[in-house]
Amino acid sequence: MLRVDVTKQLGEFSLQASFASEGRVTGLFGASGAGKTSLINMIAGLLRPDRGVIAIDGEVLDDTTAGLHVPVHRRRIGYVFQDARLFPHLDVRQNLDYGRRMNRLAENPAQRARVTDLLDIGDLLDRRPGGLSGGERQRVALGRALLAQPRLLLLDEPLGSLDEERKVEILPYLVRLRDKAGIPMVYVSHDAGEMRQLATQIVMLRRGRVTAFGGTEVLPGA
Amino acid sequence: MFELSPTEWTAIQLSLRVATVATLVATPLGIAVAWLLARRDFWGKSALDALIHLPLVLPPVVTGYLLLLTFGRRGLVGAWLADHLGIVFAFRWTGAALACGIMAFPLLVRPIRLSIEAVDQRLEQAASTLGAEPFRLFLTVTLPLALPGVLAGMVLGFAKAIGEFGATITFVSNIPGETQTISSAIYSLIQTPDGDTAALRLVVVSIVIAMAALIASEWFARRALRRLHGS
Numbered sequence: 134m135l136r137v138d139v140t141k142q143l144g145e146f147s148l149q150a151s152f153a154s155e156g157r158v159t160g161l162f163g164a165s166g167a168g169k170t171s172l173i174n175m176i177a178g179l180l181r182p183d184r185g186v187i188a189i190d191g192e193v194l195d196d197t198t199a200g201l202h203v204p205v206h207r208r209r210i211g212y213v214f215q216d217a218r219l220f221p222h223l224d225v226r227q228n229l230d231y232g233r234r235m236n237r238l239a240e241n242p243a244q245r246a247r248v249t250d251l252l253d254i255g256d257l258l259d260r261r262p263g264g265l266s267g268g269e270r271q272r273v274a275l276g277r278a279l280l281a282q283p284r285l286l287l288l289d290e291p292l293g294s295l296d297e298e299r300k301v302e303i304l305p306y307l308v309r310l311r312d313k314a315g316i317p318m319v320y321v322s323h324d325a326g327e328m329r330q331l332a333t334q335i336v337m338l339r340r341g342r343v344t345a346f347g348g349t350e351v352l353p354g355a
Numbered sequence: 356m357f358e359l360s361p362t363e364w365t366a367i368q369l370s371l372r373v374a375t376v377a378t379l380v381a382t383p384l385g386i387a388v389a390w391l392l393a394r395r396d397f398w399g400k401s402a403l404d405a406l407i408h409l410p411l412v413l414p415p416v417v418t419g420y421l422l423l424l425t426f427g428r429r430g431l432v433g434a435w436l437a438d439h440l441g442i443v444f445a446f447r448w449t450g451a452a453l454a455c456g457i458m459a460f461p462l463l464v465r466p467i468r469l470s471i472e473a474v475d476q477r478l479e480q481a482a483s484t485l486g487a488e489p490f491r492l493f494l495t496v497t498l499p500l501a502l503p504g505v506l507a508g509m510v511l512g513f514a515k516a517i518g519e520f521g522a523t524i525t526f527v528s529n530i531p532g533e534t535q536t537i538s539s540a541i542y543s544l545i546q547t548p549d550g551d552t553a554a555l556r557l558v559v560v561s562i563v564i565a566m567a568a569l570i571a572s573e574w575f576a577r578r579a580l581r582r583l584h585g586s
Binding site: 177179204205206207208209210211212214216218220221222231232234235236277278281 | 475477478480481482483484485486487488489491492495496499500582
């Protein structure tokens with residue numbers, strides 16, 4: 134379970150969000166500028182809340198009254214960014230292996246094979262990120278996050294930088310991920326269609342406030 | 356004409372040794388300082404930046420004299436080092452390496468700092484979400500991506516170290532076989548009657564070494580770039 138109850142002032146913009154989600158995929162839905170990215174950056178630990186608590190499965194990651202802030206690299210929270218952010222100096226295989234090395238996990242060829250199959254990236258292993266298409270890059274970024282064995286996966290508009298054709302290409306992989314990987318996810322998007330296909334619970338954000346919380350029926354234009 | 360005398364050979368070997376040691380010792384330190392200046396805000400940051408650049412703008416003879424006062428036999432640091440650790444800089448080749456390292460330091464730090472600043476911090480964020488603690492993150496992401504700048508800084512530093520004259524001769528004098536580098540050997544030769552031919556030989560050697568360093572750095576930089584952007 135993910136529990137978030139935070140406030141954060143960013144210049145003129147104030148973010149105040151509170152929700153507790155049990156779902157396999159929590160959808161953070163809202164227009165751009167609603168505070169979605171700031172909110173998941175706080176969950177990831179990249180941004181510190183001014184006040185509040187963030188906890189996963191009872192383990193507190195941030196608690197400002199106790200002065201507690203678990204640093205990013207110890208949170209075991211995977212993050213797939215809109216712009217993939219693959220390491221340009223490493224090939225795909227080394228990118229995929231990065232999280233395992235940093236967390237000093239034992240090599241697990243079976244798991245790597247499972248993830249590369251799930252995402253169809255087995256043919257890309259020897260390539261460099263510079264030579265990949267946008268869709269391929271995003272699939273490798275997904276695999277890289279998964280192989281670090283996170284307890285929660287954050288996806289910040291992973292389809293946002295792709296054209297319609299590519300979106301259709303990636304979406305089925307995300308559905309497979311949801312059904313097979315067994316890792317709870319927080320999925321950020323401003324696209325109600327994507328949300329309907331993926332999310333099991335919706336947190337609706339508007340100008341830094343949670344305006345609705347519930348199943349996909351809270352999405353507009355149903 | 357191009358028969359190098361033993362004294363000239365010694366000066367060349369000494370110069371290479373001094374510049375290599377100065378560069379190798381200064382590089383890790385330079386990387387650490389460059390990272391601090393590029394990525395951290397702290398009290399006294401502009402003072403540190405100014406201090407590093409001081410040898411670049413001070414007359415070299417001033418830097419050399421300050422080194423003599425500090426690291427000389429009777430200097431504050433020099434006396435302590437000699438008594439407790441048996442390390443002597445004054446009138447030794449190690450002193451020449453120290454002088455060259457300090458003179459080369461600002462030139463070494465600048466390109467490294469610029470290349471660290473140019474590393475996309477979003478990649479560093481991604482690495483930390485994958486579990487990389489700060490020092491390993493630096494070694495596995497920041498440093499490899501800043502490598503062209505590190506190599507450029509090393510070559511610039513090496514070139515400066517091999518050409519250094521003022522601070523070195525002030526601090527450790529001009530002793531053949533111990534502190535007489537190519538530069539100070541040329542200086543001695545042009546003060547001697549009939550020294551012109553020998554001086555010219557060393558001038559040619561200087562040019563060859565400088566060219567080789569530049570070509571090597573170009574080659575390294577191109578390789579590093581290919582590693583970063585290759586498909």
